[in-house]
Amino acid sequence: MDHTIEIKQILSDVLGLNERINSMTTDTFLLGNIPEFDSVAVVTVILALEKKLSISINDDEISAQTFQTLGTLVNFVEKKIAAKNKR
Numbered sequence: 001m002d003h004t005i006e007i008k009q010i011l012s013d014v015l016g017l018n019e020r021i022n023s024m025t026t027d028t029f030l031l032g033n034i035p036e037f038d039s040v041a042v043v044t045v046i047l048a049l050e051k052k053l054s055i056s057i058n059d060d061e062i063s064a065q066t067f068q069t070l071g072t073l074v075n076f077v078e079k080k081i082a083a084k085n086k087r
Contacts, residue, residue, distance in 0.1 A: 004074050010048045026071030055080040
């Protein structure tokens with residue numbers, strides 16, 4: 001299942017991106033490209049993803065690669081959801 005729209009909504013809500021979120025694709029770079037996306041925002045996004053999607057993300061699972069693009073974040077989240085559903 002594609003969770004891109006949900007993740008875009010979370011990013012928009014946390015970062016206050018408003019209409020800018022509509023131009024984001026899975027190839028859109030996040031870290032270093034969106035000024036609002038700083039280290040505090042990363043933590044806030046992680047907490048929002050955990051709450052909204054009922055997943056648990058451990059500190060050692062997070063890297064800059066996870067947040068490189070919207071697509072890498074979507075892939076990471078979908079793997080977490082698939083792992084949760086296997087249990």
